[in-house]
Amino acid sequence: MLPWIRRLFDVRAGEGLRVLISFLYVAVVVAAFLLAKPIRNSLFLAQHGPYALVYAYAAVPLVLSLFVPVYSRLTARLGSRIVTIGTLVVFSSNAVMFWFAFHAQRAGEPARGTIGWLLPGMFYVWVNCFGVIAPVQAWTFTSALFDTRQARRLFGVIGAGASVGAIGAGLLARFLVGPVGGTVNMMLVLAALILVAAGLVAIGAVRLRRPGPPGPPRRTAHPFSESLALIGRSPYLRLLSALVFLVAVSTQWTAFQLSLVADARFGGRVDALTEFFGTFNFALGATALVVQLAVARPLLRRFGAAVAILLLPLMLGAGSAVILLLPMFWPVLVTNALDQGFRFSLDKSAYELLYLPLAPGQRGRVKSTIDIVVSRAADAVGAVLLGCATGGFLMFSGLGLGLRGTAAVNLALIATWIAVASRLRAEYVRTIQDSIHRHRVAAEHDVPDEPGGPAAALAAALATGNAPEIRGALAALEGRATGELRAGLLGLLDHEEAEIRRRALALLAASRDRTIAADATRLLRDPDLNVRTEALLFVTRELGADPIAQLQEMGDFEDFSIRAGLAAFLASPGPSQNLEAARVILEAMARSPGEPGQPDRRQAARVLALAPDAFPDILTALMDDPDEAVAREAVLAAGGGSHAFVPLLLAALSRPELSGNAAASLARHGDPVVSSIDVLLHEPGGSLAVKRELPGVLVRIGTPRALQVLVDGLLQPDAMLRHRVVASVNKLHQAHPEVPVDRQLIELLLAAEIAGHYRSYQVLGPLGARLEADDVTLRALRQTMDQELERIFRLMSLLFAGPGLHDAYVGIRSASPLVRANALEFLDNVLTPDLRRVLVPLLDSQVSIETRIALADRLVGAR
Numbered sequence: 001m002l003p004w005i006r007r008l009f010d011v012r013a014g015e016g017l018r019v020l021i022s023f024l025y026v027a028v029v030v031a032a033f034l035l036a037k038p039i040r041n042s043l044f045l046a047q048h049g050p051y052a053l054v055y056a057y058a059a060v061p062l063v064l065s066l067f068v069p070v071y072s073r074l075t076a077r078l079g080s081r082i083v084t085i086g087t088l089v090v091f092s093s094n095a096v097m098f099w100f101a102f103h104a105q106r107a108g109e110p111a112r113g114t115i116g117w118l119l120p121g122m123f124y125v126w127v128n129c130f131g132v133i134a135p136v137q138a139w140t141f142t143s144a145l146f147d148t149r150q151a152r153r154l155f156g157v158i159g160a161g162a163s164v165g166a167i168g169a170g171l172l173a174r175f176l177v178g179p180v181g182g183t184v185n186m187m188l189v190l191a192a193l194i195l196v197a198a199g200l201v202a203i204g205a206v207r208l209r210r211p212g213p214p215g216p217p218r219r220t221a222h223p224f225s226e227s228l229a230l231i232g233r234s235p236y237l238r239l240l241s242a243l244v245f246l247v248a249v250s251t252q253w254t255a256f257q258l259s260l261v262a263d264a265r266f267g268g269r270v271d272a273l274t275e276f277f278g279t280f281n282f283a284l285g286a287t288a289l290v291v292q293l294a295v296a297r298p299l300l301r302r303f304g305a306a307v308a309i310l311l312l313p314l315m316l317g318a319g320s321a322v323i324l325l326l327p328m329f330w331p332v333l334v335t336n337a338l339d340q341g342f343r344f345s346l347d348k349s350a351y352e353l354l355y356l357p358l359a360p361g362q363r364g365r366v367k368s369t370i371d372i373v374v375s376r377a378a379d380a381v382g383a384v385l386l387g388c389a390t391g392g393f394l395m396f397s398g399l400g401l402g403l404r405g406t407a408a409v410n411l412a413l414i415a416t417w418i419a420v421a422s423r424l425r426a427e428y429v430r431t432i433q434d435s436i437h438r439h440r441v442a443a444e445h446d447v448p449d450e451p452g453g454p455a456a457a458l459a460a461a462l463a464t465g466n467a468p469e470i471r472g473a474l475a476a477l478e479g480r481a482t483g484e485l486r487a488g489l490l491g492l493l494d495h496e497e498a499e500i501r502r503r504a505l506a507l508l509a510a511s512r513d514r515t516i517a518a519d520a521t522r523l524l525r526d527p528d529l530n531v532r533t534e535a536l537l538f539v540t541r542e543l544g545a546d547p548i549a550q551l552q553e554m555g556d557f558e559d560f561s562i563r564a565g566l567a568a569f570l571a572s573p574g575p576s577q578n579l580e581a582a583r584v585i586l587e588a589m590a591r592s593p594g595e596p597g598q599p600d601r602r603q604a605a606r607v608l609a610l611a612p613d614a615f616p617d618i619l620t621a622l623m624d625d626p627d628e629a630v631a632r633e634a635v636l637a638a639g640g641g642s643h644a645f646v647p648l649l650l651a652a653l654s655r656p657e658l659s660g661n662a663a664a665s666l667a668r669h670g671d672p673v674v675s676s677i678d679v680l681l682h683e684p685g686g687s688l689a690v691k692r693e694l695p696g697v698l699v700r701i702g703t704p705r706a707l708q709v710l711v712d713g714l715l716q717p718d719a720m721l722r723h724r725v726v727a728s729v730n731k732l733h734q735a736h737p738e739v740p741v742d743r744q745l746i747e748l749l750l751a752a753e754i755a756g757h758y759r760s761y762q763v764l765g766p767l768g769a770r771l772e773a774d775d776v777t778l779r780a781l782r783q784t785m786d787q788e789l790e791r792i793f794r795l796m797s798l799l800f801a802g803p804g805l806h807d808a809y810v811g812i813r814s815a816s817p818l819v820r821a822n823a824l825e826f827l828d829n830v831l832t833p834d835l836r837r838v839l840v841p842l843l844d845s846q847v848s849i850e851t852r853i854a855l856a857d858r859l860v861g862a863r
Contacts, residue, residue: 015150017207017208018145018146019154019158021203021204021207022145022161022204023157023158023164024161024200025197025200025204026135026138026142026159026162026165027168028197029134029135029165030135030161031166031168031169032194032197033127033131033134033135033169034165034170034281035173035193036127036130037169038183038274038275038276038278038281039127039173039183039186039190039274040123040124040127040128041262041273041277042270042272042273042277043119043120043124043184043270044121044123044124045259045263045273046269046273047120047121048121050256050259050260050263051387051390051391053256053386054383054386054387054390054391054393055121056121056124056125057128057252057379057380058379058383058387058393059121059125060125060129060132060376060379060380061379062380063129064129064133067129067133068373071087071368072365074086075364080137080140080141080144080364081141081201081204081205084137084141085201085202085205087133088134088137088195089198091130091133091134091194092192094126095188095190095194096187098119098126099185101119105119128379130194132372132375132376133372135348136372138197139352140364140367140368141201141204142158142352143355143363143367144364147356147817147821150821150846153846155352159348162348163285164285165285166281166284166285166340167281167282167285168285169278169281169282169285170278170279170280170281170282170283170285173186173275173278173279173281174278174279175278176189177274177275178271182270182271183270183271227365227366228369231366231369231370235427236357236428236430236431237366237370239423239424239427240354240370241374242420243309243417244370244374244378245374245375246378246417247312247343247378247417248376248382249378249413250313250316250413251316251339252379252382253382253406253409253410253413254316254319254410256386256406257335257403257406260402260403261333261403262276265329281340283337284340307425308347309351309354310422311342312343313417313418313421315338315339315342316335316338316339316410316414317411317418320335320414322334322335324404324408327404327407332403354424354428356821356822356825357431357432357435357822357825358431359435386406389405390402428829429826429829432822432826432829433804433808433826435819435822436807436810436819436826437803437807439807439810439811439814440807440810440811467495467497467500470492470495470500471497471499471503474500474503475503477507486511486513489504489507490504490516492504498526498528498531501531502528502534505520505523505531505534505535505538506534510609516538517539520535520538524536524539537607582614582615583615583618586608586618589601589604589607590604590621601625601630602627602629602630602633604618604622605630605636605637606637608634609633609636612641612645613641613642616641616645619637619638619641619645620648623635628658631652631655631658632658635649635652635658635665636661639664639666640668643669646666646673647676649662649665650662650666650676650677650680653666653694653697654690654693659693662693663693663696663700666700666701667700670701671701671703671705671706674698674705674709677706677709678709678713680694681709681713682713688721691716691718691721692721692724695710695713695725698732699731702732704738707729707732707733707739708739710729710732711729711739711741711745714726714745714746714749715749719784723791726794726795727790727791727794729741730794730795730798733798737801743799746795746798747799750792750795750796750799750835753795755859755860756788757785757788757792758855758856758859758860759860760785760788761852761856762853762856762857762860764781764849764853765849765850765853767781789809789842789843790809792839793806793808796835800831804830807823807826808826809823810823811823820845824840824844827840827843828840838855838859
């Protein structure tokens with residue numbers, strides 16, 4: 001494809017051949033149909049008149065009901081492209097057969113009575129069947145080549161092929177009737193056009209590949225009843241079917257009005273009617289081409305299918321209103337021009353987009369069912385109603401309505417059409433969201449959501465039985481409520497790995513769960529010393545058992561176990577509590593020398609959790625212990641103490657190895673600690689390492705006051721801190737949507753983040769040109785840009801309610817082009833125009849980095 005054509009129509013690399021073949025295929029199919037229509041109309045009207053059209057309309061669904069089952073079975077067995085080629089070849093041979101039949105009648109051969117009377121009607125039904133099947137095949141072929149975003153950008157161009165086809169058909173019908181020897185001989189031209197369409201499909205089958213995973217598609221036969229059941233279950237497909245039904249009936253009545261006035265004007269002269277309809281098709285094709293390129297393409301790109309589907313009924317409604325006032329030739333002609341001009345260009349392009357949110361495996365069969373079966377059922381219903389309203393149908397006498405009466409009825413149909421199309425707009429967006437939501441759920445099936453990460457991680461680890469994953473999940477659960485995981489933790493008390501048994505028992509003991517007394521007593525005989533020690537701590541602390549008696553009964557305990565059990569017994573509230581004696585033991589344990597990991601100091605910290613406020617000096621010293629395990633236990637113990645430990649816990653946030661435990665302990669203090677965090681978060685000279693951990697603490701606290709502090713702290717100069725604050729606000733606002741957020745502040749910060757993301761592309765451009773793809777600087781920049789994008793979506797979710805923004809964020813990061821396209825289509829339909837204009841180019845993978853840099857130069861105001 002020539003470069004200037006590609007630039008003009010926004011055809012990008014790798015799309016040229018697909019666009020060209022699709023354009024030509026649509027053009028040739030529409031040209032064939034619109035060439036057949038003048039031949040069909042002139043032969044039928046000359047033989048039977050306009051009021052007999054209702055019988056032809058009603059016969060089409062009967063013929064298609066025989067065709068559809070055979071077509072479905074062949075497609076399931078051979079594939080859609082082979083069946084499409086075969087169907088077009090059969091249609092071409094049919095046109096030649098009709099030429100022979102009509103030519104024989106004109107030559108005066110036998111059987112001209114009944115056959116001659118039936119032939120125009122048979123040809124009329126055949127043309128209508130071709131007009132249903134061939135365009136459906138053409139657009140199904142085209143839809144399979146493009147995803148949602150490409151379709152929205154390119155279907156306006158491809159749809160212009162219909163207008164070009166209308167122009168070509170009009171010229172052929174207008175100027176070839178005489179040279180080829182009359183209307184009947186035009187059937188040979190029609191046969192040649194259909195063969196050209198078959199050739200284009202054959203070329204496409206060889207040269208083009210459909211988007212999606214490589215390999216031949218798996219062909220599965222789907223019963224017709226299954227497709228109907230699928231349509232019945234989906235509100236979106238029901239509305240789409242209703243729309244197709246109303247469009248078919250309304251446009252059928254509009255076409256009948258044109259046949260009525262044409263027959264009255266040309267008095268049944270076959271060649272004159274053919275030339276008239278040919279001239280009409282040429283004029284409307286030329287007009288539609290201008291509309292398609294000047295209106296349809298930008299309209300689809302800017303507003304999408306959800307808005308474009310309203311244009312045709314509004315136009316037809318206006319035309320029918322004029323016919324109601326002035327039932328004359330020219331209003332009918334103009335209304336039909338609007339119908340066919342917009343229906344084969346803008347409306348057809350928009351209509352095809354409505355199928356793209358469906359799963360690829362469903363799209364083809366649902367589209368065939370609706371376009372062929374539902375639409376033709378509408379033709380049958382419309383024909384019966386039209387006959388009853390005008391000249392009668394079979395045994396029913398007609399009401400004798402003329403142009404004015406049919407226009408009045410059509411106005412009511414069009415009003416219903418507009419109502420259904422309006423509802424379809426909302427369902428279109430919801431269906432796209434459902435598709436990306438399903439992807440998000442599938443993508444996160446093995447990745448726990450951050451707010452409930454440890455719980456989800458443990459559940460996943462238990463499912464896999466992977467010991468390292470279980471240990472990691474148990475470590476993340478320290479300091480958290482474990483009620484919902486009680487059953488899983490109980491199961492771990494019998495795990496083959498001693499450390500997992502010990503941690504599970506420690507978590508259950510920390511929750512003061514006395515129902516595990518039997519399990520803890522059993523574990524006093526565990527082969528592992530650390531597990532036995534943990535069990536001893538539980539029975540002495542929670543059950544009030546005498547540690548000396550337990551030790552005498554069990555034996556084989558190390559000195560640290562004896563001291564820990566005795567200290568726990570003496571420090572526990574109750575009649576045996578003796579804090580002075582417990583202090584002597586704990587001070588000795590805290591001063592105990594040894595290598596890192598010395599059990600005495602660590603067990604002393606754990607015993608202090610029983611009464612942290614009674615021994616603040618010992619606990620404070622252990623929080624500064626150089627041994628990470630000892631300091632961690634002390635930090636966890638301080639979570640149950642008084643507010644006096646809060647400054648120490650805040651300071652512990654600066655130690656990466658303790659930050660998670662310190663955050664969990666601070667969260668146990670609840671709302672009273674929020675004021676201290678608020679001051680520290682806004683302190684100009686405060687520790688940045690500590691500040692970066694504060695959003696996580698506020699999320700753990702999870703109160704409305706914590707959310708308000710986070711909202712007040714959104715404008716942070718440090719990018720990482722700002723990222724964590726934004727993420728925390730996003731999480732907490734889901735739990736407390738009643739807490740108001742300052743929309744102006746969010747919009748201001750969102751604008752700044754978008755501008756910063758554009759600025760990052762300005763930096764990425766020259767860096768990417770000079771550095772290798774795996775360079776550490778380039779990787780760091782891309783990681784920063786990923787965080788910028790995440791902040792943008794989290795901020796937007798504060799402005800737009802519902803889970804759709806999160807679904808879209810996961811969707812645009814998907815490896816699947818179809819999922820990314822649907823996510824962008826969803827954003828295009830929910831974002832405000834200003835936000836859509838600046839944000840979508842940053843997300844659309846089909847927009848090059850160079851284009852984004854050029855946009856950044858304009859938006860940011862500096863290179």
